[in-house]
Amino acid sequence: MFLANLMIERELEVWDRLSAVSDPELDEPITDMNFVERVEISDTDAVLVEFRLPTYWCSPNFAFLMAFGIRTEVLALPWVREVTVQLNDHCFGDEVNAGVNSGRSFREIFAENCDGAVLDEVVEKFAAKAFDRRQEVVLLAARSLVGSAANVVSMKLGVLRKMHFSGEEELRQLPRYLDLLEERELAVNDDDLAFPTWEGKVIPAEELEAHLKRLRSTRINMEFNGAMCRGLASTRYHEVEIGPEGPTLIDFMAGRVPPRTAPQAGH
Amino acid sequence: MFKTPEGKEIFVIDGHTHFWDGSPENQSNIHGKQFIDCFYAYHTNLSPTEELWEKSKFEKYSEEDIYRDLFIDGPNDMAIIQSTYLKDFYKNGFSSIERSTKMAARHPERFIVNGSFDPRDGEKALEYIHYMKEEFDIKGVKMYTAEWNGDSKGWALNDPSAYKCFELCDKLGIRNIHVHKGPTIIPLSKDAFDVHDVDYAATDFQNLNWIIEHCGLPRLDDFCWIATQETNVYGGLAVALPFIHSRPRYFAEVIAELLWWVGEDKILFGSDYAIWTPQWLVEKLWAFQIPEDISSERGGVQLTEEIKEKILGLNAAKLYNIDVEAKKKQLAGAPVQIAAE
Numbered sequence: 389m390f391l392a393n394l395m396i397e398r399e400l401e402v403w404d405r406l407s408a409v410s411d412p413e414l415d416e417p418i419t420d421m422n423f424v425e426r427v428e429i430s431d432t433d434a435v436l437v438e439f440r441l442p443t444y445w446c447s448p449n450f451a452f453l454m455a456f457g458i459r460t461e462v463l464a465l466p467w468v469r470e471v472t473v474q475l476n477d478h479c480f481g482d483e484v485n486a487g488v489n490s491g492r493s494f495r496e497i498f499a500e501n502c503d504g505a506v507l508d509e510v511v512e513k514f515a516a517k518a519f520d521r522r523q524e525v526v527l528l529a530a531r532s533l534v535g536s537a538a539n540v541v542s543m544k545l546g547v548l549r550k551m552h553f554s555g556e557e558e559l560r561q562l563p564r565y566l567d568l569l570e571e572r573e574l575a576v577n578d579d580d581l582a583f584p585t586w587e588g589k590v591i592p593a594e595e596l597e598a599h600l601k602r603l604r605s606t607r608i609n610m611e612f613n614g615a616m617c618r619g620l621a622s623t624r625y626h627e628v629e630i631g632p633e634g635p636t637l638i639d640f641m642a643g644r645v646p647p648r649t650a651p652q653a654g655h
Numbered sequence: 656m657f658k659t660p661e662g663k664e665i666f667v668i669d670g671h672t673h674f675w676d677g678s679p680e681n682q683s684n685i686h687g688k689q690f691i692d693c694f695y696a697y698h699t700n701l702s703p704t705e706e707l708w709e710k711s712k713f714e715k716y717s718e719e720d721i722y723r724d725l726f727i728d729g730p731n732d733m734a735i736i737q738s739t740y741l742k743d744f745y746k747n748g749f750s751s752i753e754r755s756t757k758m759a760a761r762h763p764e765r766f767i768v769n770g771s772f773d774p775r776d777g778e779k780a781l782e783y784i785h786y787m788k789e790e791f792d793i794k795g796v797k798m799y800t801a802e803w804n805g806d807s808k809g810w811a812l813n814d815p816s817a818y819k820c821f822e823l824c825d826k827l828g829i830r831n832i833h834v835h836k837g838p839t840i841i842p843l844s845k846d847a848f849d850v851h852d853v854d855y856a857a858t859d860f861q862n863l864n865w866i867i868e869h870c871g872l873p874r875l876d877d878f879c880w881i882a883t884q885e886t887n888v889y890g891g892l893a894v895a896l897p898f899i900h901s902r903p904r905y906f907a908e909v910i911a912e913l914l915w916w917v918g919e920d921k922i923l924f925g926s927d928y929a930i931w932t933p934q935w936l937v938e939k940l941w942a943f944q945i946p947e948d949i950s951s952e953r954g955g956v957q958l959t960e961e962i963k964e965k966i967l968g969l970n971a972a973k974l975y976n977i978d979v980e981a982k983k984k985q986l987a988g989a990p991v992q993i994a995a996e
Binding site for chain 2: 413442443444445477479604605606608609611612613615616619620622623
């Protein structure tokens with residue numbers, strides 16, 4: 389019983405790390421997108437993670453990034469001795485799987501598969517889009533609390549950190565926004581501006597509307613893609629069936645297990 | 656002809672349809688299977704339940720099926736058939752101009768069949784453009800920049816070899832360049848959905864009309880910006896429109912962005928048949944209004960009846976020099992044939 393509990397605990401730890409891997413294009417955790425199909429932990433503390441994207445054609449460069457992201461996150465757990473990442477049913481599956489499990493760096497593997505190209509520019513472009521999307525949610529919420537454009541564009545990070553939001557999306561995006569500010573050193577200290585542009589500039593109050601218009605179009609685009617991917621993923625995952633030994637943890641996480649009906653009286 | 660609930664007759668040109676053969680017999684390899692499977696996933700994901708097809712019909716439908724779905728059960732007056740070869744995936748191509756033309760020959764007044772070419776074929780591509788002009792008198796082509804060709808996994812509209820082809824199109828009067836910029840397959844090391852090559856090509860070829868299918872989704876934001884700058888860039892609604900059923904608010908946001916940035920004269924209806932059938936799409940579009948909150952954020956843009964008529968047919972008629980009144984008369988003299996011939 390103790391061992392079974394430990395295994396469940398460890399599997400949950402793996403899931404927790406996996407939720408830190410995002411689809412770069414959608415800025416959504418791969419676990420929320422139901423991309424992860426299987427997590428298996430062996431007796432020797434080796435972890436196998438299988439994932440599948442919404443289509444066979446999904447961009448291989450993002451597939452590479454996600455595969456390496458999975459590897460890095462799972463290896464960060466102290467008890468993990470070995471990680472195998474497996475991308476299923478993808479036009480570049482063999483290359484991705486060979487690359488990510490070779491122990492070599494992302495840069496090296498990617499360059500080898502793409503005539504020496506690096507992905508920095510694409511990664512940077514999508515980081516900027518992710519920033520826009522997170523900022524829009526937080527900025528709109530903050531503006532509704534402080535009233536004027538001038539107040540919100542001059543708001544300090546310390547004030548934002550102490551703000552209380554109520555909406556579900558605002559609560560979800562605030563920590564993600566703060567993380568990105570810090571990671572990119574756009575705002576680190578309490579007296580730094582809470583809402584700089586991606587280039588680290590101040591948004592002039594009179595340009596706030598134009599700025600928000602741009603953020604909105606980034607968001608619509610990303611949401612649209614997200615809706616498309618979720619739909620395609622759910623269609624594709626229809627084929628996945630619950631095995632003979634009954635549902636496993638992943639079936640519950642992926643919402644594949646129907647809710648239990650209450651036992652009827654008299655039974 | 657689409658009849659509104661009030662009895663008004665609306666002229667419909669379906670700007671994006673196919674007559675394909677994705678059947679197992681025509682597949683060359685696993686990619687061919689995965690390609691049609693992916694289309695089928697789009698179909699099952701975004702269609703209303705009552706519009707779902709069996710997989711085998713979806714893989715290969717008949718000449719009778721397409722005529723019935725578009726013109727008898729469907730609202731179309733005319734349909735533009737696009738060619739997509741995918742020669743590495745399908746033995747006889749996915750939807751070739753020859754096969755589509757043979758089908759269309761039964762009702763030539765209703766179809767416009769477009770060609771396609773691959774600039775990476777060099778001299779052969781130029782010869783092929785001449786062949787399509789002479790043999791089929793094409794008015795437009797469909798470009799598939801993500802198509803695989805040997806080692807190449809894609810190309811860009813502003814590649815020098817592509818420019819040679821567009822120069823020839825311009826010279827021969829092939830004015831309508833439909834470009835697939837949408838859900839796609841990979842130029843590997845780039846952003847697979849990048850739309851910036853449209854900007855260059857549209858600037859350098861002002862005589863040509865650049866119809867960006869799927870509105871550049873999933874790069875709608877970049878596409879809107881480019882289409883605002885370039886007067887000869889149009890957006891095709893295929894793939895965006897089916898969201899009207901499953902996620903109407905998203906669709907409202909997308910169409911509001913397009914109306915605001917791209918404008919009512921440059922948006923074209925397309926069902927993407929046989930991924931979706933046109934009847935339910937047109938019915939829903941006609942009944943659709945952009946919710947007040949979404950509209951007010953974009954200067955009050957709205958889908959008026961006048962704008963819907965433009966999107967459903969009048970905009971495409973302009974691009975293809977179709978005299979709508981004359982066409983209506985011609986079609987009235989050749990009504991859809993419901994009984995078997």
